[in-house]
Amino acid sequence: MATQLKPTDRRVLYLYGVTQSQPAKPLRLMGVDLNSPVEAIECEGVICWISRVSADEFEGSLTKNMENLDWLSSASVAHQRAVGGIAQHADILPARFGTVFLYENSLRAHVREHAREIEKNFKRVKGAQEWGIKIFQIASPVAPVPKAGTGREYLQAKAALLSLKKPGGIPEPELAEFQDALNGVAEASAPAGRISGGQRGLLFQASLLVKRTNRSRLESVLKRFSRKWAGSRRIEWSGPWPPYSFVSQDSQSL
Amino acid sequence: MSAPGTIVFADTNEGDQLALLDILDHVLNQGVILRGNLVISLAGVDLVYVGLDVILTSIETAMRHINATSRVTEKTS
Numbered sequence: 001m002a003t004q005l006k007p008t009d010r011r012v013l014y015l016y017g018v019t020q021s022q023p024a025k026p027l028r029l030m031g032v033d034l035n036s037p038v039e040a041i042e043c044e045g046v047i048c049w050i051s052r053v054s055a056d057e058f059e060g061s062l063t064k065n066m067e068n069l070d071w072l073s074s075a076s077v078a079h080q081r082a083v084g085g086i087a088q089h090a091d092i093l094p095a096r097f098g099t100v101f102l103y104e105n106s107l108r109a110h111v112r113e114h115a116r117e118i119e120k121n122f123k124r125v126k127g128a129q130e131w132g133i134k135i136f137q138i139a140s141p142v143a144p145v146p147k148a149g150t151g152r153e154y155l156q157a158k159a160a161l162l163s164l165k166k167p168g169g170i171p172e173p174e175l176a177e178f179q180d181a182l183n184g185v186a187e188a189s190a191p192a193g194r195i196s197g198g199q200r201g202l203l204f205q206a207s208l209l210v211k212r213t214n215r216s217r218l219e220s221v222l223k224r225f226s227r228k229w230a231g232s233r234r235i236e237w238s239g240p241w242p243p244y245s246f247v248s249q250d251s252q253s254l
Numbered sequence: 255m256s257a258p259g260t261i262v263f264a265d266t267n268e269g270d271q272l273a274l275l276d277i278l279d280h281v282l283n284q285g286v287i288l289r290g291n292l293v294i295s296l297a298g299v300d301l302v303y304v305g306l307d308v309i310l311t312s313i314e315t316a317m318r319h320i321n322a323t324s325r326v327t328e329k330t331s
Contacts, residue, residue, distance in 0.1 A: 073274055076281045083281075084266050097281050132276055138260065196275035207280070226261040234260040238273075241266060241280045 005035055010055040012102055015095040016083050017242065018111070019047045020122060023089035032078045033057065038086070041104065044111045046118065049086050050101075058100050066098070080241075087129070087242040093121050094242045121247050128187055128211045129240035131218060134196075135170065135178075135204040136234045170203050170233075178204075178225055185217040186210050190245040203233065207245040215240075 005011070014032055022040055029038040031051030038051050057065065065071045076097060083094050101107040111118065170178070182189065186208040196202070210218050226235045264272050 072278075076278055077274070080266070080277050080281050088267060130280065132280060192279055196273075196279050199275065222261055223259070227259040230259045234262065236262040236264070238264040238276050239266055244280045 005033075005054055011036075011052040012055045012059050012100045013050045013104065013107055014053045014058055015099045015101060015107065016049040016051075016079070016086060017092040017094040018043075018118060019049065019086065019090040019092050021090060022047055027085060027089065029082045029085045030078065031082060032075050034074070034078055038082050043108055044115065046111060047090075048107060048111065049082070049092070050107070051082075053100070058098070059102075062098055062100070083242045083244075087240070091122065091125055091127065092242050093118065093125065093247050094244050124187075125209065125243040125246055127213070128209050128243060128246075129215075130243045130245055131208045131210055131237055131239035132192060132241065133182070133204075133206050133208060133222070134199075134202060134236045135229075136199075136236065137201040137203055138232055138234050139201060175204065181221045181225070182206070182208060182218075185214045185221055188246055192245065207241075209243055209246045212240075 016032075016038060019040075027038065027040070031038050031053065033051070033053045036051045036053060038049055040047050040049055065075070079097055083092065086092050087094075101110070179189075188209040190207045190209075192205050192207040196205070208218070222235050222237055226233075229235070264276065266272065
Protein backbone atom coordinates (compact mmCIF):
# COMPACT_ATOMS: atom_id res chain seq x y z
CA MET A 1 0.00 0.00 0.00
CA ALA A 2 1.14 3.51 -0.82
CA THR A 3 4.33 2.29 -2.43
CA GLN A 4 5.32 4.51 -5.31
CA LEU A 5 4.21 3.11 -8.64
CA LYS A 6 6.76 3.07 -11.42
CA PRO A 7 5.65 4.42 -14.81
CA THR A 8 6.20 0.95 -16.21
CA ASP A 9 3.87 -0.77 -13.72
CA ARG A 10 0.71 -2.01 -15.36
CA ARG A 11 -2.34 -0.01 -14.24
CA VAL A 12 -6.04 -0.84 -14.15
CA LEU A 13 -9.04 1.44 -13.59
CA TYR A 14 -10.51 1.34 -10.11
CA LEU A 15 -14.11 2.57 -10.23
CA TYR A 16 -15.59 4.58 -7.31
CA GLY A 17 -18.96 5.29 -8.83
CA VAL A 18 -20.98 7.14 -11.40
CA THR A 19 -22.55 10.60 -11.28
CA GLN A 20 -24.78 12.41 -13.76
CA SER A 21 -22.66 15.53 -14.03
CA GLN A 22 -19.32 17.09 -13.13
CA PRO A 23 -19.09 19.38 -10.11
CA ALA A 24 -18.50 23.05 -10.96
CA LYS A 25 -14.94 22.89 -9.66
CA PRO A 26 -12.65 19.88 -10.18
CA LEU A 27 -12.33 17.78 -7.01
CA ARG A 28 -8.96 16.94 -5.54
CA LEU A 29 -9.31 13.50 -4.02
CA MET A 30 -6.77 10.79 -3.30
CA GLY A 31 -7.46 7.33 -4.66
CA VAL A 32 -7.92 4.03 -2.87
CA ASP A 33 -4.20 3.21 -3.11
CA LEU A 34 -3.22 6.55 -1.46
CA ASN A 35 -1.06 7.06 -4.48
CA SER A 36 -2.93 8.18 -7.60
CA PRO A 37 -5.60 10.89 -7.70
CA VAL A 38 -9.27 10.33 -8.45
CA GLU A 39 -10.23 11.35 -12.01
CA ALA A 40 -13.59 12.10 -13.55
CA ILE A 41 -14.00 10.78 -17.07
CA GLU A 42 -16.87 11.32 -19.50
CA CYS A 43 -18.41 7.97 -20.11
CA GLU A 44 -21.47 7.33 -22.31
CA GLY A 45 -23.39 10.33 -21.03
CA VAL A 46 -22.44 9.93 -17.36
CA ILE A 47 -19.30 10.70 -15.36
CA CYS A 48 -17.23 7.74 -14.15
CA TRP A 49 -14.96 8.39 -11.17
CA ILE A 50 -11.82 6.30 -11.33
CA SER A 51 -8.20 6.17 -10.34
CA ARG A 52 -5.39 4.28 -12.02
CA VAL A 53 -4.09 1.66 -9.63
CA SER A 54 -1.51 -1.09 -9.75
CA ALA A 55 -2.81 -4.11 -11.64
CA ASP A 56 -0.91 -6.39 -9.32
CA GLU A 57 -2.34 -4.89 -6.12
CA PHE A 58 -5.97 -4.66 -7.27
CA GLU A 59 -6.28 -7.42 -9.81
CA GLY A 60 -3.80 -10.22 -9.28
CA SER A 61 -3.58 -9.98 -5.50
CA LEU A 62 -7.01 -8.53 -4.65
CA THR A 63 -8.39 -11.63 -2.97
CA LYS A 64 -5.22 -12.15 -0.97
CA ASN A 65 -5.12 -8.45 0.00
CA MET A 66 -8.73 -8.51 1.16
CA GLU A 67 -7.82 -11.18 3.66
CA ASN A 68 -5.14 -8.88 5.07
CA LEU A 69 -6.90 -6.79 7.69
CA ASP A 70 -4.33 -3.95 7.57
CA TRP A 71 -4.59 -3.64 3.81
CA LEU A 72 -8.39 -3.89 3.87
CA SER A 73 -8.70 -1.24 6.61
CA SER A 74 -6.51 1.24 4.83
CA ALA A 75 -8.09 0.63 1.42
CA SER A 76 -11.68 0.76 2.65
CA VAL A 77 -11.07 4.00 4.56
CA ALA A 78 -9.48 5.53 1.44
CA HIS A 79 -12.36 4.22 -0.69
CA GLN A 80 -14.90 5.83 1.66
CA ARG A 81 -12.99 9.16 1.64
CA ALA A 82 -13.03 9.23 -2.15
CA VAL A 83 -16.65 8.16 -2.64
CA GLY A 84 -17.78 10.36 0.27
CA GLY A 85 -15.86 13.30 -1.19
CA ILE A 86 -17.63 12.94 -4.53
CA ALA A 87 -21.01 12.46 -2.80
CA GLN A 88 -20.65 15.88 -1.15
CA HIS A 89 -20.98 17.43 -4.61
CA ALA A 90 -23.25 15.13 -6.59
CA ASP A 91 -25.61 12.17 -6.24
CA ILE A 92 -23.42 9.14 -6.79
CA LEU A 93 -24.10 5.51 -7.54
CA PRO A 94 -21.26 3.89 -5.60
CA ALA A 95 -19.51 0.95 -7.17
CA ARG A 96 -18.76 -2.03 -5.05
CA PHE A 97 -15.43 -1.98 -3.24
CA GLY A 98 -12.80 -3.61 -5.47
CA THR A 99 -14.45 -2.88 -8.82
CA VAL A 100 -11.67 -2.82 -11.39
CA PHE A 101 -11.68 -2.49 -15.17
CA LEU A 102 -8.76 -3.35 -17.38
CA TYR A 103 -9.30 -0.56 -19.94
CA GLU A 104 -11.39 2.57 -20.41
CA ASN A 105 -13.08 0.75 -23.29
CA SER A 106 -14.26 -2.10 -21.10
CA LEU A 107 -15.63 0.41 -18.57
CA ARG A 108 -17.46 2.31 -21.32
CA ALA A 109 -18.93 -0.89 -22.73
CA HIS A 110 -20.16 -1.87 -19.28
CA VAL A 111 -21.79 1.51 -18.66
CA ARG A 112 -23.44 1.38 -22.11
CA GLU A 113 -24.81 -2.10 -21.45
CA HIS A 114 -26.35 -1.07 -18.13
CA ALA A 115 -27.53 2.41 -19.07
CA ARG A 116 -31.16 1.69 -18.24
CA GLU A 117 -30.36 0.27 -14.83
CA ILE A 118 -28.08 3.21 -14.05
CA GLU A 119 -30.86 5.63 -14.88
CA LYS A 120 -33.32 3.74 -12.66
CA ASN A 121 -30.85 3.87 -9.77
CA PHE A 122 -30.25 7.60 -10.15
CA LYS A 123 -33.99 8.12 -9.73
CA ARG A 124 -33.95 6.01 -6.59
CA VAL A 125 -31.10 7.80 -4.81
CA LYS A 126 -31.85 11.33 -6.06
CA GLY A 127 -31.27 13.83 -3.27
CA ALA A 128 -30.88 11.07 -0.70
CA GLN A 129 -28.12 9.83 1.58
CA GLU A 130 -27.50 6.66 3.56
CA TRP A 131 -27.52 6.65 7.37
CA GLY A 132 -26.44 3.88 9.70
CA ILE A 133 -28.48 3.31 12.86
CA LYS A 134 -27.51 1.04 15.74
CA ILE A 135 -29.08 0.42 19.10
CA PHE A 136 -26.97 -0.91 21.94
CA GLN A 137 -27.95 -2.15 25.33
CA ILE A 138 -26.35 0.04 27.96
CA ALA A 139 -24.29 -2.23 30.18
CA SER A 140 -25.58 -2.44 33.72
CA PRO A 141 -23.13 -1.19 36.34
CA VAL A 142 -20.29 -3.62 36.77
CA ALA A 143 -21.07 -6.06 39.55
CA PRO A 144 -18.39 -6.36 42.21
CA VAL A 145 -15.93 -9.11 41.37
CA PRO A 146 -16.95 -11.98 43.58
CA LYS A 147 -14.59 -13.15 46.26
CA ALA A 148 -13.00 -16.31 45.00
CA GLY A 149 -10.43 -18.52 46.58
CA THR A 150 -9.26 -20.18 43.39
CA GLY A 151 -9.14 -19.31 39.71
CA ARG A 152 -11.73 -21.99 39.06
CA GLU A 153 -14.21 -20.46 41.51
CA TYR A 154 -13.60 -17.03 39.98
CA LEU A 155 -14.32 -18.26 36.47
CA GLN A 156 -17.47 -20.04 37.60
CA ALA A 157 -18.74 -16.83 39.22
CA LYS A 158 -17.75 -14.85 36.13
CA ALA A 159 -19.60 -17.26 33.84
CA ALA A 160 -22.74 -16.85 35.96
CA LEU A 161 -22.50 -13.04 35.60
CA LEU A 162 -22.00 -13.19 31.85
CA SER A 163 -25.06 -15.31 31.27
CA LEU A 164 -27.14 -12.77 33.24
CA LYS A 165 -25.91 -9.90 31.11
CA LYS A 166 -26.84 -11.36 27.73
CA PRO A 167 -28.86 -8.74 25.83
CA GLY A 168 -32.52 -9.61 25.75
CA GLY A 169 -33.41 -7.79 22.53
CA ILE A 170 -36.07 -5.14 22.10
CA PRO A 171 -39.67 -6.17 22.82
CA GLU A 172 -41.66 -6.48 19.60
CA PRO A 173 -44.17 -3.61 20.07
CA GLU A 174 -41.37 -1.18 20.96
CA LEU A 175 -39.24 -2.28 18.01
CA ALA A 176 -42.21 -1.97 15.65
CA GLU A 177 -42.89 1.55 16.94
CA PHE A 178 -39.26 2.52 16.30
CA GLN A 179 -39.24 1.01 12.82
CA ASP A 180 -42.52 2.73 11.93
CA ALA A 181 -41.05 6.05 13.00
CA LEU A 182 -37.95 5.43 10.87
CA ASN A 183 -40.02 4.36 7.89
CA GLY A 184 -41.91 7.62 8.19
CA VAL A 185 -38.78 9.62 7.38
CA ALA A 186 -36.84 7.18 5.17
CA GLU A 187 -37.31 6.31 1.51
CA ALA A 188 -36.06 2.77 2.12
CA SER A 189 -34.23 0.66 4.65
CA ALA A 190 -31.78 -2.19 4.25
CA PRO A 191 -30.33 -4.73 6.61
CA ALA A 192 -26.83 -3.74 7.67
CA GLY A 193 -23.88 -4.95 9.56
CA ARG A 194 -22.53 -8.11 8.07
CA ILE A 195 -19.21 -7.00 9.51
CA SER A 196 -20.13 -5.48 12.88
CA GLY A 197 -22.95 -7.92 13.69
CA GLY A 198 -20.86 -9.39 16.47
CA GLN A 199 -20.49 -6.16 18.48
CA ARG A 200 -21.27 -6.63 22.13
CA GLY A 201 -24.68 -5.40 23.30
CA LEU A 202 -25.91 -4.67 19.77
CA LEU A 203 -29.69 -5.01 19.71
CA PHE A 204 -30.66 -3.64 16.32
CA GLN A 205 -29.10 -2.12 13.24
CA ALA A 206 -30.20 -0.88 9.86
CA SER A 207 -29.17 1.35 6.98
CA LEU A 208 -31.66 3.99 5.86
CA LEU A 209 -31.99 5.95 2.66
CA VAL A 210 -33.11 9.45 3.66
CA LYS A 211 -33.69 12.56 1.54
CA ARG A 212 -31.36 15.42 2.47
CA THR A 213 -34.47 17.47 3.25
CA ASN A 214 -35.58 14.88 5.84
CA ARG A 215 -32.34 14.78 7.81
CA SER A 216 -33.65 16.89 10.68
CA ARG A 217 -36.79 14.75 10.91
CA LEU A 218 -34.59 11.66 11.23
CA GLU A 219 -32.61 13.39 13.95
CA SER A 220 -35.74 14.23 15.94
CA VAL A 221 -37.00 10.64 15.74
CA LEU A 222 -33.66 9.38 17.07
CA LYS A 223 -33.60 11.99 19.85
CA ARG A 224 -37.14 11.12 20.86
CA PHE A 225 -36.30 7.42 21.20
CA SER A 226 -32.99 8.07 22.93
CA ARG A 227 -34.87 10.04 25.62
CA LYS A 228 -37.43 7.29 25.89
CA TRP A 229 -34.70 4.67 26.28
CA ALA A 230 -32.49 6.75 28.58
CA GLY A 231 -30.46 4.55 30.87
CA SER A 232 -31.30 1.29 29.10
CA ARG A 233 -30.37 1.72 25.43
CA ARG A 234 -27.95 3.88 23.47
CA ILE A 235 -28.53 4.95 19.88
CA GLU A 236 -25.54 5.39 17.57
CA TRP A 237 -25.98 6.85 14.13
CA SER A 238 -23.45 7.61 11.47
CA GLY A 239 -23.52 9.32 8.11
CA PRO A 240 -24.17 10.74 5.68
CA TRP A 241 -22.82 7.78 3.72
CA PRO A 242 -23.02 7.48 -0.05
CA PRO A 243 -25.98 5.18 -0.82
CA TYR A 244 -23.83 2.03 -0.75
CA SER A 245 -26.72 -0.19 0.33
CA PHE A 246 -29.37 1.19 -2.01
CA VAL A 247 -28.17 0.69 -5.53
CA SER A 248 -30.05 -1.92 -7.49
CA GLN A 249 -30.14 -5.35 -5.93
CA ASP A 250 -30.77 -6.86 -9.37
CA SER A 251 -27.37 -5.78 -10.54
CA GLN A 252 -25.63 -8.15 -8.15
CA SER A 253 -25.98 -10.85 -10.73
CA LEU A 254 -24.36 -8.76 -13.45
CA MET B 255 -21.73 7.89 27.76
CA SER B 256 -24.71 6.69 29.77
CA ALA B 257 -26.22 10.12 30.47
CA PRO B 258 -30.00 10.33 30.11
CA GLY B 259 -30.97 10.02 26.46
CA THR B 260 -27.73 8.66 25.07
CA ILE B 261 -27.20 9.31 21.41
CA VAL B 262 -23.88 9.19 19.61
CA PHE B 263 -23.42 10.73 16.18
CA ALA B 264 -20.44 10.27 13.87
CA ASP B 265 -20.45 12.70 10.94
CA THR B 266 -18.67 11.31 7.89
CA ASN B 267 -18.12 14.81 6.52
CA GLU B 268 -16.68 16.40 9.64
CA GLY B 269 -13.69 14.14 10.12
CA ASP B 270 -15.36 12.60 13.17
CA GLN B 271 -13.79 9.45 14.49
CA LEU B 272 -15.60 6.72 12.62
CA ALA B 273 -15.38 3.17 13.83
CA LEU B 274 -13.57 0.96 11.33
CA LEU B 275 -16.40 -1.52 11.75
CA ASP B 276 -18.90 1.08 10.55
CA ILE B 277 -16.78 1.99 7.55
CA LEU B 278 -16.42 -1.66 6.58
CA ASP B 279 -20.13 -2.23 7.14
CA HIS B 280 -21.10 0.46 4.67
CA VAL B 281 -18.26 0.24 2.19
CA LEU B 282 -18.47 -3.54 1.93
CA ASN B 283 -22.25 -3.67 1.93
CA GLN B 284 -24.00 -4.72 -1.23
CA GLY B 285 -23.25 -1.36 -2.87
CA VAL B 286 -22.88 -2.70 -6.33
CA ILE B 287 -24.03 -1.30 -9.58
CA LEU B 288 -21.15 -2.10 -11.87
CA ARG B 289 -18.81 -4.93 -11.41
CA GLY B 290 -15.55 -5.43 -13.19
CA ASN B 291 -16.52 -8.84 -14.44
CA LEU B 292 -12.99 -9.24 -15.67
CA VAL B 293 -11.52 -9.36 -12.24
CA ILE B 294 -13.35 -10.48 -9.12
CA SER B 295 -15.88 -13.14 -8.55
CA LEU B 296 -18.76 -12.15 -6.31
CA ALA B 297 -18.73 -15.49 -4.54
CA GLY B 298 -15.05 -15.13 -3.72
CA VAL B 299 -15.51 -11.69 -2.21
CA ASP B 300 -18.53 -12.79 -0.20
CA LEU B 301 -16.45 -15.55 1.31
CA VAL B 302 -13.92 -12.95 2.41
CA TYR B 303 -16.72 -10.99 4.13
CA VAL B 304 -17.84 -14.05 6.02
CA GLY B 305 -14.29 -14.66 7.14
CA LEU B 306 -13.85 -11.04 8.18
CA ASP B 307 -16.93 -11.15 10.38
CA VAL B 308 -15.46 -14.15 12.15
CA ILE B 309 -12.05 -12.50 12.52
CA LEU B 310 -13.41 -9.25 14.00
CA THR B 311 -15.76 -11.07 16.33
CA SER B 312 -12.86 -13.25 17.40
CA ILE B 313 -10.73 -10.20 18.15
CA GLU B 314 -13.43 -8.88 20.46
CA THR B 315 -13.85 -12.26 22.12
CA ALA B 316 -10.09 -12.58 22.51
CA MET B 317 -9.91 -9.13 24.14
CA ARG B 318 -12.63 -10.15 26.56
CA HIS B 319 -10.71 -13.29 27.45
CA ILE B 320 -7.50 -11.31 27.93
CA ASN B 321 -9.30 -8.87 30.24
CA ALA B 322 -10.89 -11.69 32.20
CA THR B 323 -7.58 -13.53 32.44
CA SER B 324 -5.67 -10.46 33.62
CA ARG B 325 -8.23 -9.97 36.36
CA VAL B 326 -7.85 -13.61 37.39
CA THR B 327 -4.10 -13.06 37.49
CA GLU B 328 -4.57 -10.00 39.72
CA LYS B 329 -6.80 -11.98 42.05
CA THR B 330 -4.52 -14.95 42.34
CA SER B 331 -1.14 -13.23 42.42
